Amino acid sequence: MRNVLTITILAIVLPIIIISCQKDYIEDFNDIETESIVFEGITASRDSANMFDTIILTAVAKGENLQYKWQRAKGTLIPFNDDPSKAYFWGCPTCIGDITVSCTVSNESGQYTKVKNLYIFPYFSCYSPEYNVFTEK
Numbered sequence: 001m002r003n004v005l006t007i008t009i010l011a012i013v014l015p016i017i018i019i020s021c022q023k024d025y026i027e028d029f030n031d032i033e034t035e036s037i038v039f040e041g042i043t044a045s046r047d048s049a050n051m052f053d054t055i056i057l058t059a060v061a062k063g064e065n066l067q068y069k070w071q072r073a074k075g076t077l078i079p080f081n082d083d084p085s086k087a088y089f090w091g092c093p094t095c096i097g098d099i100t101v102s103c104t105v106s107n108e109s110g111q112y113t114k115v116k117n118l119y120i121f122p123y124f125s126c127y128s129p130e131y132n133v134f135t136e137k
């Protein structure tokens with residue numbers, strides 16, 4: 001019984017880890033200037049996190065009929081269903097270190113792309129993004 005449970009858990013967890021660690025290289029981007037889009041940048045709920053912790057990203061843009069295309073070099077990036085200007089990001093074991101995320105905001109008149117740099121710590125590190133033992137007293 002115990003072996004069946006172990007095999008079942010591995011059968012479920014391993015594909016999730018493998019899929020989340022797939023590389024999706026950021027495509028080259030060329031801005032097409034337009035006055036109908038004002039793209040201020042990408043904000044993040046935090047700039048660093050432990051592996052598998054969630055970071056919420058928001059593309060801060062103004063304009064009409066805006067479309068959003070999120071990309072990342074590694075990790076998992078899923079846009080919100082009800083608000084494509086926001087996305088969830090979390091890093092996997094191959095994502096430890098610096099990660100770049102980009103968002104292209106476009107409409108029928110043009111497009112702009114901005115990038116956001118994040119840092120992913122190992123899951124079993126002594127670092128906690130909420131409390132940094134190296135700077136807190």
